[in-house]
Amino acid sequence: xxxxxxxxxxxxxxxxxxxxxxxxxxxxxxxxxxxxxxxxxxxxxxxxxxxxxxxxxxxxxxxxxxxxxxxxxxxxxxxxxxxxxxxxxxxxxxxxxxxxxxxxxxxxxxxxxxxxxxxxxxxxxxxxxxxxxxxxxxxxxxxxxxxxxxxxxxxxxxxxxxxxxxxxxxxxxxxxxxxxxxxxxxxxxxxxxxxxxxxxxxxxxxxxxxxxxxxxxxxxxxxxxxxxxxxxxxxxxxxxxxxxxxxxxxxxxxxxxxxxxxxxxxxxxxxxxxxxxxxxxxxxxxxxxxxxxxxxxxxxxxxxxxxxxxxxxxxxxxxxx
Amino acid sequence: xxxxxxxxxxxxxxxxxxxxxxxxxxxxxxxxxxxxxxxxxxxxxxxxxxxxxxxxxxxxxxxxxxxxxxxxxxxxxxxxxxxxxxxxxxxxxxxxxxxxxxxxxxxxxxxxxxxxxxxxxxxxxxxxxxxxxxxxxxxxxxxxxxxxxxxxxxxxxxxxxxxxxxxxxxxxxxxxxxxxxxxxxxxxxxxxxxxxxxxxxxxxxxxxxxxxxxxxxxxxxxxxxxxxxxxxxxxxxxxxxxxxxxxxxxxxxxxxxxxxxxxxxxxxxxxxxxxxxxxxxxxxxxxxxxxxxxxxxxxxxxxxxxxxxxxxxxxxxxxxx
Amino acid sequence: xxxxxxxxxxxxxxxxxxxxxxxxxxxxxxxxxxxxxxxxxxxxxxxxxxxxxxxxxxxxxxxxxxxxxxxxxxxxxxxxxxxxxxxxxxxxxxxxxxxxxxxxxxxxxxxxxxxxxxxxxxxxxxxxxxxxxxxxxxxxxxxxxxxxxxxxxxxxxxxxxxxxxxxxxxxxxxxxxxxxxxxxxxxxxxxxxxxxxxxxxxxxxxxxxxxxxxxxxxxxxxxxxxxxxxxxxxxxxxxxxxxxxxxxxxxxxxxxxxxxxxxxxxxxxxxxxxxxxxxxxxxxxxxxxxxxxxxxxxxxxxxxxxxxxxxxxxxxxxxxx
Numbered sequence: 001x002x003x004x005x006x007x008x009x010x011x012x013x014x015x016x017x018x019x020x021x022x023x024x025x026x027x028x029x030x031x032x033x034x035x036x037x038x039x040x041x042x043x044x045x046x047x048x049x050x051x052x053x054x055x056x057x058x059x060x061x062x063x064x065x066x067x068x069x070x071x072x073x074x075x076x077x078x079x080x081x082x083x084x085x086x087x088x089x090x091x092x093x094x095x096x097x098x099x100x101x102x103x104x105x106x107x108x109x110x111x112x113x114x115x116x117x118x119x120x121x122x123x124x125x126x127x128x129x130x131x132x133x134x135x136x137x138x139x140x141x142x143x144x145x146x147x148x149x150x151x152x153x154x155x156x157x158x159x160x161x162x163x164x165x166x167x168x169x170x171x172x173x174x175x176x177x178x179x180x181x182x183x184x185x186x187x188x189x190x191x192x193x194x195x196x197x198x199x200x201x202x203x204x205x206x207x208x209x210x211x212x213x214x215x216x217x218x219x220x221x222x223x224x225x226x227x228x229x230x231x232x233x234x235x236x237x238x239x240x241x242x243x244x245x246x247x248x249x250x251x252x253x254x255x256x257x258x259x260x261x262x263x264x265x266x267x268x269x270x271x272x273x274x275x276x277x278x279x280x281x282x283x284x285x286x287x288x289x290x291x292x293x294x295x296x297x298x299x300x301x302x303x304x305x306x307x308x309x310x311x312x313x314x315x316x317x318x319x320x321x
Numbered sequence: 322x323x324x325x326x327x328x329x330x331x332x333x334x335x336x337x338x339x340x341x342x343x344x345x346x347x348x349x350x351x352x353x354x355x356x357x358x359x360x361x362x363x364x365x366x367x368x369x370x371x372x373x374x375x376x377x378x379x380x381x382x383x384x385x386x387x388x389x390x391x392x393x394x395x396x397x398x399x400x401x402x403x404x405x406x407x408x409x410x411x412x413x414x415x416x417x418x419x420x421x422x423x424x425x426x427x428x429x430x431x432x433x434x435x436x437x438x439x440x441x442x443x444x445x446x447x448x449x450x451x452x453x454x455x456x457x458x459x460x461x462x463x464x465x466x467x468x469x470x471x472x473x474x475x476x477x478x479x480x481x482x483x484x485x486x487x488x489x490x491x492x493x494x495x496x497x498x499x500x501x502x503x504x505x506x507x508x509x510x511x512x513x514x515x516x517x518x519x520x521x522x523x524x525x526x527x528x529x530x531x532x533x534x535x536x537x538x539x540x541x542x543x544x545x546x547x548x549x550x551x552x553x554x555x556x557x558x559x560x561x562x563x564x565x566x567x568x569x570x571x572x573x574x575x576x577x578x579x580x581x582x583x584x585x586x587x588x589x590x591x592x593x594x595x596x597x598x599x600x601x602x603x604x605x606x607x608x609x610x611x612x613x614x615x616x617x618x619x620x621x622x623x624x625x626x627x628x629x630x631x632x633x634x635x636x637x638x639x640x641x642x
Numbered sequence: 643x644x645x646x647x648x649x650x651x652x653x654x655x656x657x658x659x660x661x662x663x664x665x666x667x668x669x670x671x672x673x674x675x676x677x678x679x680x681x682x683x684x685x686x687x688x689x690x691x692x693x694x695x696x697x698x699x700x701x702x703x704x705x706x707x708x709x710x711x712x713x714x715x716x717x718x719x720x721x722x723x724x725x726x727x728x729x730x731x732x733x734x735x736x737x738x739x740x741x742x743x744x745x746x747x748x749x750x751x752x753x754x755x756x757x758x759x760x761x762x763x764x765x766x767x768x769x770x771x772x773x774x775x776x777x778x779x780x781x782x783x784x785x786x787x788x789x790x791x792x793x794x795x796x797x798x799x800x801x802x803x804x805x806x807x808x809x810x811x812x813x814x815x816x817x818x819x820x821x822x823x824x825x826x827x828x829x830x831x832x833x834x835x836x837x838x839x840x841x842x843x844x845x846x847x848x849x850x851x852x853x854x855x856x857x858x859x860x861x862x863x864x865x866x867x868x869x870x871x872x873x874x875x876x877x878x879x880x881x882x883x884x885x886x887x888x889x890x891x892x893x894x895x896x897x898x899x900x901x902x903x904x905x906x907x908x909x910x911x912x913x914x915x916x917x918x919x920x921x922x923x924x925x926x927x928x929x930x931x932x933x934x935x936x937x938x939x940x941x942x943x944x945x946x947x948x949x950x951x952x953x954x955x956x957x958x959x960x961x962x963x
Contacts, residue, residue: 116453151471154469173488176547204818205852228872232566246888263892281908310640314956414772491810605923
C-alpha cells in the first residue's frame with residue numbers, strides 16, 4: 001500500500017514530500033524500512049527515537065521524538081488510526097476458488113474426507129489430517145504430524161514435524177484486538193500475523209491459540225498444551241513448556257523454557273516468565289518473574305513458600321480467637 | 322398445546338371449566354395471555370399476584386395468591402412439573418429433509434462447502450459462512466457477517482449485520498437447566514428460547530453461548546467476546562461489553578453497556594452489573610453492582626481500591642512478625 | 643506383544659527364562675495376569691508386593707519388593723520406560739478404509755450428512771447423530787441418544803442410552819500424559835484407555851473429556867455436565883453429579899454420587915470426593931473430602947461455613963483500623 005493511500009484512507013491533511021510503498025504495520029521496536037508503526041502512549045517515546053519504521057502514526061505532542069528519516073503522520077488518536085488502517089493490510093479471508101493453488105502433499109500423508117485444504121497448503125510426508133478439519137490458505141504442516149477431526153487451522157499457520165493437535169482446537173483465530181473510541185465503540189484491529197508451532201508440540205482439545213496482530217505467536221519445540229487453554233496473540237511459549245487444562249496466557253507474554261502452569265492458572269499480558277518457573281494450579285501471575293526455577297502461588301502470585309506461610313498465619317491468627 | 326392435554330401429561334386430577342390453547346411456557350413476570358407459568362418458591366408470590374399467565378403450576382399453599390383470571394394447576398413440585406412439561410413445547414431437533422424450506426441467501430454471500438443450512442435459513446448480502454459450519458433451522462444472519470469454519474449455530478438463532486464469529490464457537494446450545502427430584506435424579510428442562518446477536522458483535526473461538534430457557538439470550542450491539550467464554554442462558558450482554566478470555570457469566574445476569582470483564586473472571590447468576598463497570602481479571606462478582614463506572618476485584622469482589630488496601634494490610638500485618 | 647519384544651524395544655540387557663504374551667500396560671493395582679506394570683516411586687512399593695502383573699518395570703532398588711511370580715524388568719527410569727513402551731500398545735489412529743467393518747445402525751436412528759462413522763461403530767435405535775460429527779472406530783452408542791453437530795467422539799468410546807452431547811464437545815481425546823527426561827524433554831505416554839458415558843447423561847458444548855491412560859474414564863448415570871468443562875483422564879464422575887461451566891477435574895479423581903461443582907471451580911488429581919458434597923463456584927479442592935453432604939469453599943477449599951467466618955473476620959479486622 002502506498003503511503004499516499006494511507007494518507008487518503010485516514011483522511012490526513014498532510015502533504016508528502018515523497019511517496020513510498022508500505023508493506024506492513026509493525027511495532028516501533030520491530031518495524032523495518034518500508035513499514036509503518038504507531039505511538040499511542042508517550043511512555044514509549046524512547047522506542048520512537050530508535051525505530052526503523054518508515055512512517056509513524058502519532059500525536060502532535062510526540063512529534064519531537066521522531067527520527068529524522070521517519071515520516072510523521074500526525075493524528076489525534078494514533079490507536080484509532082492504527083485500527084482503521086489495519087483493515088487495509090488484511091489478506092483475504094480465503095482465496096477465491098478459481099485462483100487457488102493446489103496443495104502439495106508429501107508421501108504417505110493421509111487427508112481424510114471432508115477436510116478442507118485452502119490454497120497453497122503444503123503438507124510433508126507421513127502426516128494425517130482427520131475428518132472435517134479446516135486448513136486455511138498458505139498453511140504449512142511438516143512430517144509425521146497428526147491433526148485430529150474437527151480442528152481449525154487458520155490461514156498462514158506454520159506447523160512443524162511430529163506435532164499432534166487434538167479435536168476442537170483452533171489455531172490462528174484473531175487476537176482480541178480493538179481500539180475503543182471516546183463513545184465506547186470498538187474498532188477492530190485486524191490481526192495480520194500468524195501462529196508458528198514448532199516440532200514435537202502436542203496440543204489438547206478445545207484449546208484456542210490466537211494469531212499475532214503483527215509477526216507471530218510462537219509455540220516452541222516440544223511444548224505440551226492441555227485442553228481448553230487460552231493463548232493470546234503474540235505470546236511466545238518456550239521450549240518444553242507445560243500448560244495444564246484451562247490455564248491462560250494473555251497477550252504478548254513470553255514464557256521461558258520448561259515453564260509449567262498448573263490447571264486454571266493465568267498469566268497477565270506483556271510479561272516474561274523465567275525458565276523452569278512453576279505457576280501452581282489456580283494461581284495468577286501479574287508481573288514478570290525474573291528468577292528461574294521457583295514455584296509461584298496465589299493471586300497476585302508470590303513465591304509458593306511465602307504463600308504457604310501467609311496462608312498458615314492467616315488461618316492460625318483468625319482461628320485462635 | 323391444549324390445557325387439557327397439559328392436565329393429562331402431568332396426570333393432574335383437576336377438572337377444567339374451560340379448555341384453552343397454551344402457546345408457551347414463560348416466567349410469571351413475562352407470561353402473556355395464552356401462556357403457562359410456574360411458582361416454585363413462595364418468595365416470588367408477589368409475581369404470581371400480578372402475572373398475566375393463563376395458567377400457573379403451583380403448590381396448594383400458594384394457591385391463595387393466584388389472580389382471578391388465571392387457572393391454578395396444583396402440583397406437589399411445580400419445578401418438576403415444569404421440567405416434565407417443557408419437553409412438549411420443544412421444536413424438533415431438525416425439520417425432516419422432505420419438509421425443509423429452502424434457504425434465502427442474499428447477493429454476494431458465500432456459503433462454503435460442507436456447510437449445513439437447515440430449513441428456512443435466511444442470510445443477507447455479502448456474508449461468508451465458512452467450511453463445515455452448521456446453521457440450524459430458522460436461523461437468520463444479516464449482511465456482511467462472517468462465520469468461521471467448524472462453528473455451530475443452533476436453530477432459531479438471530480444474528481445481525483457485520484457480526485464475526487470465530488471457529489469452534491457454539492451459539493444456542495441448551496442452557497444448563499434441570500429439576501432435581503428428592504432422589505437426586507435430574508429432569509431436563511427443555512430450553513425453548515433462542516440467542517439474539519446484534520450488529521457489529523465479534524466473538525472469539527471455542528466460546529459457548531446458551532439459548533434461553535424461555536425468550537432470548539442477548540448479545541447487544543458491538544460487544545466484544547474473546548475465546549473460551551461461557552455465557553449462560555438468558556443473559557443480557559449489553560452494548561459494547563468486553564468479555565476477555567475464559568470469563569463466564571452465569572444464567573439470567575444482565576451486564577450494562579460497556580461493562581468489561583478481565584480474563585478468567587466470573588459473574589454469578591441473576592444479577593445486574595451497572596454500565597461501565599470493570600471486573601478485573603480473575604475476580605468473581607457475587608452480587609449486583611449498582612454504581613456505574615467502578616473497578617471491582619477479588620472474590621467475592623469488592624471495589625478494586627478496597628481490595629488493594631486489604632491485600633496490602635494483610636501482607637504488612639503478617640510479614641512484620 | 644511378546645515380553646521378549648518389550649525387552650528388545652527398551653534395549654534391556656536381561657535374559658528371560660520364559661517368554662510370554664503381554665496384552666496391556668496397567669497400574670500395579672489393576673494389572674492382571676498377562677499385563678505389564680511399572681513402579682516409579684518407592685512410596686508405592688506396597689502395591690508392588692501385591693500386584694498380579696506378569697512383569698513390572700522398576701528400579702533396581704525396588705526389586706526386593708517384587709512378588710515371586712512377577713518378572714522384574716530393571717530400568718533406570720521406569721516412568722520413561724513406560725512412556726517409550728506405551729506407543730507399542732496404541733491401536734491405529736483409524737483403521738484403513740479397506741479393512742473397515744460396516745457400522746450397525748438401529749431402527750429409526752438418523753445419521754446426518756457429513757458425519758464420519760469409523761470402523762465397527764454400533765448405534766442403537768432412535769438415536770440422532772447430527773452434521774459434521776466424527777465417530778471413531780469401535781464406538782458404541784445406545785438408544786435415543788443425541789449427538790449435536792461438530793462433536794468429536796474418539797475411537798472406543800462407549801455411550802449409553804438417552805445421552806445428549808452438545809456441539810464442540812470432544813470425548814476421548816488423549817489424556818495429558820508424558821514422562822519428562824532430565825533434560826526437560828517430554829515423552830508421550832500413549833493413552834490406550836477409553837471413555838464410558840452411562841445412560842441419561844447430558845454434556846454441554848465445548849467440553850473436553852479425556853480417554854484413560856489405561857482402563858476407562860467414567861461418566862456415571864444421569865450426570866449433568868455444562869459447557870467448557872475439563873475432565874481429565876481416568877476420572878470417575880459419579881451418578882447424578884453436576885459440573886457447572888468452566889469447572890475442571892484433574893486426573894484420576896473420583897466424585898461420589900450427586901457431587902455438585904459450581905462454575906469455575908476445580909478439583910485436583912487423585913482425590914475422592916464424598917457423595918452429595920457441594921464445591922461452591924470458583925473454589926479449588928486440594929484434598930480428598932471424606933464426609934458427605936457438606937459445602938466447601940475457597941482455595942485451598944475448607945468447609946463453607948468456616949470460609950464465611952474467616953472472610954468475615956479478615957474484613958472486620960482490617961477494616962476497623
